[in-house]
Amino acid sequence: MSDDGRRLDPATEAFVSHRSLLFTVAYEMLGSAVDAEDVLQETWLRWAGVDLGTVRDRRAYLVRITTRQALDRLRTLGRRKESYVGPWLPEPLLTAPDVAEDVELADSVSMAMMLVLETLAPTERAVFVLREVFGLGYDEIAEAVDKRPAAVRQIAHRARSHVAARRPRGVVSTAETRAALAAFRRAVETGDLQGLLDLLAPDVVALSDGGGIKQAMPRPTVGAGKVARLLAAGVAAWGPVATVEPTHVNGHPALTLRIDGEIDLVVALRIEDGAITGIYSVRNPEKLTHMVRETALSR
Template structure:
């Protein structure tokens, strides 16, 4: 059998599950670029596997991807310690079906990905595989090299950790659009009052320029201070800006343009009807996936 004949079934299976594998890697890493690298590593391992020895090909691919993501997550943790300014996840322009899967969209939101950043690598892997993708404890145990009992304990601990930090109260896409509409008016017309009306007094603004573009180097806390940032009082935005609605990570967001070019994306966190988090990703290395929709799956 030639190499081409041997790899054809492997390629077909990999392609069939690619969106799922990418979603798992992205959920674990918060970076599309790193998720793509993980998929490349997964493919190289998968292409060398004797498929005749694999009982469940989907589970096998999930295991390879998860292990590669855990390794990369540990490396990224060290790299992010030296990141310039706040680190925010890489935003994805997503297809409409992602928004229709409310649970998936909730777990992909900028706010939720930031919560997952507070978990240790193994905890994050267990939480994502179990809570987001419904993988059985036995399969997760094999993936993370722990006993099923240990995995259950890790999952319990991770759920409690996330529950204490995730947005409080159910948030609808309508609420998110209204909040972003107020932000859009503030950016384009200077109408700050409509934005002030929905800002929590302790709202936090995070701007991610990655040391490449000007942004806030530390979190901005408080409605008045955030309004000064949005209105350009700190000079970090600069120039005439326009905003266009988009679905990012399954949720309403705004793509900000300066002089017609994408400058960044704004996402919000809402708790009990008020905006408690405003996230602006400006790092150009994180904006490549705003030019085309990304298909995600679970």
């Protein structure tokens, strides 16, 4: 049914009912909400021309179209990243707190995990996402990526090993993340250098994405001392016009910094063994468009 109560045609109804799933597939493959939306538009155009009488499983068929379109877009996006100014970070999504209730989904879209997915080749990324996050069978995935099932099994094994070596160790609860963020916020706002040092892992890595539009760190900053001093200096430069607020980004507690009421910065953390090991700050305004309203994610 449409928002005004009218009955939708079968093709539109199937697309609308699976839209959040298709967006999640595309976003996990691309790390860009804008590109994921474009993929959904392309998926709809192709789906609208399909004879539904030939389709056994509409969900699987839609996922297959979305995957193929995302793979094409992923290769284009890779070329775009080569000329990107400074570190590239995934586009943050404002999400409802209940996304965290699906632990596997929240983990798969976390900023830390999305960065791990960036290290996979396009087909590996597609296979990993479809198998490990959405639980598709090897035959279904083979059709989506145009490979034989035996080859997909090998790709899945290789991708799992690659991700396992790089993903955050252990599951961090929402409560732990929220507590770490609160302590991090207090230390940053008060310029408490020692407080920051107590929170940061010795080999913490800070990444800042300004996209050449906003000032940001041109390269990763590594080490608790360097990162703590950088954070303290940054807050001092923003002054009293800046406000820091808790929010939910990619299924996890995060922080937004506003200047004169406008979102200037989104900060997500990677936490391992009780310490902050990664700080991901997105300032590129072109990547903050999905922080205005919540984005629905589903599996």
